[in-house]
Amino acid sequence: MIGSIEVRSLSRSFHTTVRRPGFTGALRSLVNPERAVKHAVSDISFDVAPGELLALLGPNGAGKSTTIKMLTGILTPTSGEARVAGVVPYEDRERNARNIGAVFGQRTQLWWDLPVRESFAILRDIYEVPGAEHAARLKEFDDILELSSFWDTRVRHLSLGQRVRCDLAAALLHDPPVVFLDEPTIGMDVVVKEQVREFLRHQVEQRGRTVLLTTHDMTEVERLAERVVLVNHGRLVLDGTLDEIRRKYGSTWQVRATLADAHTDVVPPPGITLLRQEGPQVVFGPDGPDAPTVHQALKAVIERYEVTGIAIDEADLEDVMRAAYVHAGPGAEGA
Amino acid sequence: MAVLHAWRAARVTPLGELHAPPRMTAVLVRLIVQVVLVASLWNGLYDRTTVSAGMSREQAVTYAVLAVLASRLRELDQYAGRDTVIQHMHFGTIVYWYLRPLSPARYHALRALGEQVYGAAWALAGYVVCLAAGVVQPPGSAAVGGVFVLSMLLGQLVLYHVMLLLDQMCFWTVRNSAAMLILIFAQNLMSGVYAPLWFFPAWFRTLSTFLPFQATLNVPLSLYVGRIELSDAPLQLAIQAGWVVLLHLFTRFLWRRAARRVISQGG
Numbered sequence: 001m002i003g004s005i006e007v008r009s010l011s012r013s014f015h016t017t018v019r020r021p022g023f024t025g026a027l028r029s030l031v032n033p034e035r036a037v038k039h040a041v042s043d044i045s046f047d048v049a050p051g052e053l054l055a056l057l058g059p060n061g062a063g064k065s066t067t068i069k070m071l072t073g074i075l076t077p078t079s080g081e082a083r084v085a086g087v088v089p090y091e092d093r094e095r096n097a098r099n100i101g102a103v104f105g106q107r108t109q110l111w112w113d114l115p116v117r118e119s120f121a122i123l124r125d126i127y128e129v130p131g132a133e134h135a136a137r138l139k140e141f142d143d144i145l146e147l148s149s150f151w152d153t154r155v156r157h158l159s160l161g162q163r164v165r166c167d168l169a170a171a172l173l174h175d176p177p178v179v180f181l182d183e184p185t186i187g188m189d190v191v192v193k194e195q196v197r198e199f200l201r202h203q204v205e206q207r208g209r210t211v212l213l214t215t216h217d218m219t220e221v222e223r224l225a226e227r228v229v230l231v232n233h234g235r236l237v238l239d240g241t242l243d244e245i246r247r248k249y250g251s252t253w254q255v256r257a258t259l260a261d262a263h264t265d266v267v268p269p270p271g272i273t274l275l276r277q278e279g280p281q282v283v284f285g286p287d288g289p290d291a292p293t294v295h296q297a298l299k300a301v302i303e304r305y306e307v308t309g310i311a312i313d314e315a316d317l318e319d320v321m322r323a324a325y326v327h328a329g330p331g332a333e334g335a
Numbered sequence: 336m337a338v339l340h341a342w343r344a345a346r347v348t349p350l351g352e353l354h355a356p357p358r359m360t361a362v363l364v365r366l367i368v369q370v371v372l373v374a375s376l377w378n379g380l381y382d383r384t385t386v387s388a389g390m391s392r393e394q395a396v397t398y399a400v401l402a403v404l405a406s407r408l409r410e411l412d413q414y415a416g417r418d419t420v421i422q423h424m425h426f427g428t429i430v431y432w433y434l435r436p437l438s439p440a441r442y443h444a445l446r447a448l449g450e451q452v453y454g455a456a457w458a459l460a461g462y463v464v465c466l467a468a469g470v471v472q473p474p475g476s477a478a479v480g481g482v483f484v485l486s487m488l489l490g491q492l493v494l495y496h497v498m499l500l501l502d503q504m505c506f507w508t509v510r511n512s513a514a515m516l517i518l519i520f521a522q523n524l525m526s527g528v529y530a531p532l533w534f535f536p537a538w539f540r541t542l543s544t545f546l547p548f549q550a551t552l553n554v555p556l557s558l559y560v561g562r563i564e565l566s567d568a569p570l571q572l573a574i575q576a577g578w579v580v581l582l583h584l585f586t587r588f589l590w591r592r593a594a595r596r597v598i599s600q601g602g
Contacts, residue, residue, distance in 0.1 A: 074433050074597055097436040109431035112417030113351035126341045126437050154354060156417075 002085050002099075003050030003177035003210040005071060010080035012041040012066050040066040042234040043080070050177070051208040053200070055215065055225035059325050063234040064214040065104075068180050071212070072102050085178050098127065101171030105183040108155065108167050116151040116158070116166045120173060127174035134173065141169040144199045161192035168199060172209075179203070181213045185220060197223050218317040230324055238324065242317070249324040253294035255284040255301050258309035269300040280308075341437050345449030347418055352453065362407070366461055369403045374470050388533040394560040397471040398531045401556050404461045406528050408454035408491060418446065420502035424509050433597055440590045443502070447495050475561050482568045486555035489575035494551040496582035497522065503586065506593035526552035533562060547582065550575045 018034040020026065041063040048054045056064050069075040071082055073089030073096045082089060085099040103109075110119040124134045142148045145165040150158060158166065164184060171179060181200075185193045197220060203209045204224075215221060221228065221242070228245055230238040238245060254275065259266075262280040273287035284301060286292070292300065294314050302310065352359055377399045381392035390398070420443070423429035432439040465471045474480040501518055504511045523529050525548035532540055532553045543549040554571045557563040563571060 069430070072430075072434055074430050076595075093433060094436045094438065097434055100434070102431075102434050104427070104430060107426060107428045107430070109428065109434075111347055111351070113354060114347065115354070118350055122341075122344055122347065123435075125343045126435050126442075128340045128436075 003208065004083075004085065005046075005048035005054075005178060005210060005212060006081075006083045007044060007046050007067075007071070008081045010041060010044045010067065010070060010082055011039070011078050012063075012070060012075065013078045014038045014040055039234050041070070041077075041231075044231065044234075044236045045080075046229050046236065046239050048210055048212060050210050051204060052227065053204045053211040053213060053225050055213050055221045055228045056231065057214070057221065057228055057321065058231040058237075062231045064231060065182055066234075067231070068102075068182050068212065068214065072100060072180055073097070098174065099176055100178045100180060101174070101176040102180040103164070103167050103171050103182065103184045105186050106160065106164070108163055109170055110155045110163070110166055112156050113154060115154055116147070119155065119166070119170060120151070123170055123173050129174050133175075137173055137175065138169070141172070141199075144202055145169060145195060161188050164188060165192065165196065165199075168196065172203065176209070178210045179212070181211060181215075183215055184213070185215065185217060193217070193220070200224055218321060222317050230321075232325060245324060246317075246320055247293065249320050252319055252323065253286060253297065254313040255294070255297050256311045256313070257282050257284070257301055257305065257307045260306040260308050264305060266305075269297075269304055272297055272300065341442070342445060344437075344442060344445045345452070347446055348450040349453040351418075362457065366403070366407060366457065370400055370461065370465065370470065373399045373403050388531070390531060390533055390560070390562055393472050394562060395531060398527065398556045398560050398562070400465055400471050401462070401559060402526075402528045402531075402552055404458040404465070405487070405552055405556070406523070407457045407461070408451055408494070420505045421509075421511055424505045429597060433594070438590075439594075440587070443499065444495075447498070451491055451495070472560070474559055476565075479558065479561065479565060482565060482572070483555050483559040486558050486568070486572060486575060489572060489579060490551040490555050492579045493547050493575060493582065494522075496579065496586055497547055497551070499586045500582070500589070503589045503593055506589075506596040521546075522548050522551070525549055527556060528552065531556070531562075533557070547578045550578045 014037070016036050016038050017029060018036045020029050020034070044063070044067060046054075056067065058064050066075065070077050071084055071089055073084075073093040076090040084096060087096045087099060089096040089100075110116060111122065114122075120134075120138065123129075124131075129137075138147075142151075145168065147166060147169060150162050151166065153162075155163065155166070168181075168184065185196050188196070200211060200213075201224065204211055213220075213224065225242065227241055228238070229236060230245070238248065240248075255272075259280045259282060266274055266277060266282055268274050268284055268287070269292075271287055271291045272284050274282060275285045276283040284297060286297070291297075294312050298310065298312055301307065374396055377396045378392065381387065381395065385391060387395070417423070417426070417428075420429065423432065432442060435442070462471065466473060474483055497518070501511055501515060504514055508514075525532070525543050525546060527549070532543060532549060535543075543553070554563065554575060558565075558568055558571065
């Protein structure tokens with residue numbers, strides 16, 4: 001289907017040479033190298049619907065980039081299958097290339113010694129984009145990314161933010177239905193990040209592009225993604241909405257209440273535990289896997305006690321993801 | 336086919352150079368210095384003799400100066416721009432070559448074509464100036480001129496594939512500096528850039544026939560100055576064409592192997 005991504009039991013292993021420590025070890029590795037197999041991605045399955053923005057998350061070395069490289073056709077999986085816009089990417093690279101755009105972090109695809117517009121023109125020729133279509137699309141990108149103020153500058157003289165904006169435009173100039181973005185905003189300032197987010201929202205909502213995004217920036221995930229796939233140690237740990245992830249790993253809220261009567265006998269509602277009590281000040285937290293959400297807890301506390309003040313501290317997504325990464329250690333089962 | 340539309344990728348090198356005037360000035364100065372020194376050296380060497388290694392003063396000077404001009408056709412500097420295999424492997428941007436509807440092999444060839452046409456413009460301009468100044472002699476006849484052009488084209492194809500082999504090495508070794516130094520020396524020595532091959536001992540010339548380097552410059556330049564007779568041209572052209580076919584098949588095989596190395600070396 002145009003714009004969809006289907007991943008079935010995708011795995012990729014690499015054969016590496018084990019480097020032994022020290023001079024003798026290095027010599028032994030040279031004469032008698034010891035081979036090891038590294039499973040970068042193991043049995044991952046997920047789907048991305050046309051027009052959906054999916055965040056592929058995980059700590060460094062989790063297998064995100066390897067997955068993206070298989071989906072872009074750069075890398076052939078050891079086993080499993082993937083289809084991007086109906087094409088098996090590693091079997092038909094050139095056909096797949098017409099359906100996808102990609103940005104790999106700070107690695108630019110622009111021509112270093114040429115003005116940005118020349119790079120765009122070369123890509124136009126490579127992708128066989130008609131001139132009028134190319135001009136219209138450039139204008140559309142310029143409206144959001146403000147490229148025209150520097151697109152006559154040589155790439156080597158651009159700032160990081162300018163360059164990444166140009167790279168984003170370059171990746172979409174041929175109007176691909178599917179876009180892969182591997183940490184596109186890494187190292188950028190907040191203003192440019194917001195500009196890029198607006199651009200991506202526009203591409204998903206107005207142009208209906210399917211976007212697979214990897215990032216370590218949780219603000220970006222909150223602003224852009226409704227659905228998240230979490231991988232760790234090459235395995236899929238969770239595939240769900242942000243709410244589901246919060247429910248599973250984000251139950252680190254606290255409800256701080258000031259009781260009207262400091263001598264109240266505090267017996268917390270079910271699923272809630274008393275963390276601290278200092279006179280009329282009490283702090284509640286979640287208790288066990290069936291703990292209520294922070295809003296349910298707030299309601300329960302107000303209903304049970306007479307309070308003169310109440311506040312909540314909810315874990316932000318970064319805390320949630322940290323908890324998820326810790327829970328999803330080696331051998332964690334898929335959710 | 337994307338390659339038909341993408342022919343303009345060939346303009347990458349000329350455009351990059353036009354946007355970097357200091358680099359063009361450096362090329363001009365270097366070319367002038369090299370031509371003057373080489374012409375002076377060979378004129379000096381012929382001070383006490385008229386014929387050496389079967390070549391007259393005019394033949395030797397013409398050969399040597401044309402060799403200098405022709406060496407401009409394909410710059411061996413792989414660090415000047417970022418769009419070389421070694422630079423892409425170093426920065427991990429080689430992945431983009433595999434994300435376009437134009438194969439890396441075709442893109443590489445288009446880039447090289449632009450580079451060689453750009454170099455040819457320099458060489459031709461230098462040739463016209465040297466011819467007008469009497470530093471080099473014109474070809475003996477129109478037929479010699481025609482055969483020279485054909486031989487030069489074949490020689491450039493051989494050179495392209497030799498350079499491509501060096502680039503492809505990066506997929507296995509990431510850096511190719513040592514190999515590049517060896518290759519530049521071998522290319523200059525065995526193609527006749529340092530000195531016409533006719534001045535080397537017979538065993539050296541025999542050895543050269545088993546390597547592709549002499550096919551890049553020595554053959555076309557020897558045809559131009561008449562050191563190789565026109566009657567021997569078909570054989571020499573056939574040998575050059577043989578090298579092109581052989582190297583093309585080998586590099587095509589290596590492109591297929593290199594695709595499997597993209598991630599492990601350039602990921």
